[in-house]
Amino acid sequence: MDWYQIPRELREIVWSEPYFDEGGGNTLMATCSVPFYHGVRDTRHVAGIVTADVSLDWLKRLVASVQVLDTGYAWLITRNGTYVTHPAPGVAFNESIFSRAEESGDQDLRRIGQDMVRGGSKLVESRSLHTGKPGFLVYAPLPSTGWSLGVFSPRDELLADVNRLALVSAGLGGGGFLLLAGLVAAIARSITRPLRRLRRAAREVASGQLDAELPEVASRDEVYDLATAFAHMQESLKEHIRDLTAATASRERIQSELRIASEIQLGILPKTFPPLPGHTEFDLFASLTPAREVGGDFYDFFPCGPECFCFLVGDVSGKGVPAAFYMAVSRTLIKAVAESVAGAGQRRGADRHNAQHGPPPRRIPDPGHILARANNGLAEDNESCMFVTVFCAVLDYVTGEVHYASAGHNPPVLLRARAAPSYLPTHGDPVAGAMPGVEYATDTLRLAPGDALVLYTDGVTEAMNPAQELYGEARLAEKLAELGDASVRATCQALAEDVHAFASGAEQSDDITMLVLRYNGTTTGGMSTGDSAAADNTTGGHTTGNSTGGSTGNGAHKT
Structure with a gap:
């Protein structure tokens, strides 16, 4: 009954x-x-x-008719583990998966049976029930009956096409390198068109002629700075190509073009931490984890005038070799413009005060002006319709004053002592490279000793787990609050580990880039400069990106 x-x-x-x-x-x-x-x-x-x-006769015939590759098969068990169908004769309805496991001493089969009768579904490595060949078993329950269906595929048959593809790929490796050279040449022709004086040399470098002679530039402006930067990049490329050739010669005769481009991308990013050895006014650390072998994220930092330090994070649209090349051009152009603006500002300051006693006042380069000039260079003849988001900031590490501007980038997180993390306000200015003539607003804030700024790309907040949930800005702020006053290196590493743990192995579609700067202040007469400015407002007004290219470093906020 x-x-x-x-x-x-x-x-x-x-x-x-x-x-x-x-x-x-x-x-x-x-x-x-x-x-x-x-x-x-x-x-x-x-x-x-x-x-x-x-x-059940129709069910037995249906399961037995399932054709899995050449020698694969399917089988069905009840909720108690009794075989309804089985490839071996005489087993169905006479034995269970547990009796077979007991008879063969196969503990893996016992665990699989336990999971199947519990209604589990999984893909596991297993062996054939009657030939012992290794392969893969996938099983899932039938919702209406609670029975479980298993399908076994032999490993050698399942991977046969993959092995053949590997052989074909090895044969096509040489052609792949030629394809890469042609692709880089085509990208160079479209992206470097605004740089008229350097177009021919840049195309030759992009096509693989790393010994191409760069033209001499007589003028001492940003074009000269860019030519010098290209010369340094050319030497860096040759050095990295030599290193990669030596490293890969002992392992493989043919290397993927994307892997080489990835090494070049990561190799041209600065890696000196702390960035100014001997200076204790601030500390900085940055990291970049590419989602694919070649990505479009980048960061940079460099001195840009007396006691001024520029730091930035950017994210290029797209992936692969085009994004890597556009990243290199964007980073080089922004740095050249920043150094040119810094030099021009100092010369104007000296000219205005050459008749007065004492040194001229320091002029802080305007990030909005830097982004506006870089945008014009990137947008001219941009037939590939690529663009880049950038957050650019300049720190006066004597006063702790930070001037910053954003070209469509994620707002950084401000960490103040004994206060919850907060996101810096931005003006929603557009991305760089999309259209010329854009003005970018510059904002100002003052850091007290111990305060920090966390710059990042959308690969952090848009990291996704297998449930299609985003990491999000709220989780980022909570993690930074939990880290407290950890070192800049520890903060970067802990954030990267938390994003990785959240993703739970899910493949990410974007690079993960972070830069953390903590201001320590300077000590003068037993009192830090940041403490003397504690009563100042944390944010000030803003200037537009077509300003004169500099702002005063006396602690006032421009409007």
Whole structure:
């Protein structure tokens, strides 16, 4: 009477174990029992049980007809582990998965059986039930009956196409390098068109002619600075190519063009930490974890005038070699413009004060002006329609004053002592490189000793876990609050580990880049400069990016 008692007590649909219906058809059957009720809600009670006897011959034929590669197969077990179908004759309805595991001493098969009867679904490595060949087993429950279906695929048959593809890929490796050279040449022609004087040399370098002679530039402006930067980049490329050739010669005869480009991308980023050895006014650390072998994120930092330090984070649209090349051009152009603006500002300051006593006042380069000039260079003849988001800031490490501007980039996080992390306000200015003539607003804040700024790209906040949930700005702020006054290196490493743990192995579609700067202040007469400015406002007004290219470093906030 199990067909009656069990569904009556459980008040749900119940399938019986398979049985041989002798005299009622002389075939293998299974009974489906469904309770029906009198009353509604709390007064409802079981009025009876409706049953249906189903022949299993069609199910056996259906599962046996499943063709899995050449020698793969499928099998079905009940909720108690009894085989309904099995490739070996005489096993179905006579043995269970647990009896087979006991007979062979296979503990892995026992664990698989336990998970299957519990309704689990998984892809695991296993061996054939009758040949012992290694392969992969995928199993899942049948919702209506609670039975479980398993499909076994032999490893050698499953990976046969992959192995053949690997051989073909190895043969096409040489052609891949030629394709890379042509691709880089095409990218160089479209992106470097605004740089008229350097176009021919840049195209030759991009096509692989690393010994190409760069033209001499007589003028001492940003074009000269860019030519000098290209010369340094050319030497850096040759050095990294030599290093990569020596490193890969002992391992592989042919290397993927994307892997080489990735090494070049990461190799041209600054790696000196702390950035100004001997200076204790501030500390800085940055990290970049590419989502693919070649990405578009970058960071940079460099001195840009007396007691001024520029730091920035950017994110280029797209992925692969085009993004890496555009990243190199963007980073080089921004640095050249920043150094040119810094030099021009100092010369103007000296000219205005050459008749007065004492040194001229320091002039802090205007990040908005830097981004405006860099945007014009990137936007001219930009037929590839690429763009870059940038957050650029200049720190006066004597006063702790920070001037910053954003070209469509994520707002940084401000960490102040004994205060919750907060996001810096930005003006929603557009990305760089999309169109010329854009003005970028410059804002100002003053850091006290112990305060920090956390710059990042959208690869951090848009990191996604297998459930399609985003890491988000709220989680980022909570993690930074938890880290407190940890060192800049420890903060970067802890954030990267937290993002990795959140992703839980899910493949990420964007690079993860972070830069953390903590201001320590300077000590003068037993009192730090940051303490002397503690009563100042934390944020000031803003100037537009077409300003004169500098702002005063006397602690006042420009409007």
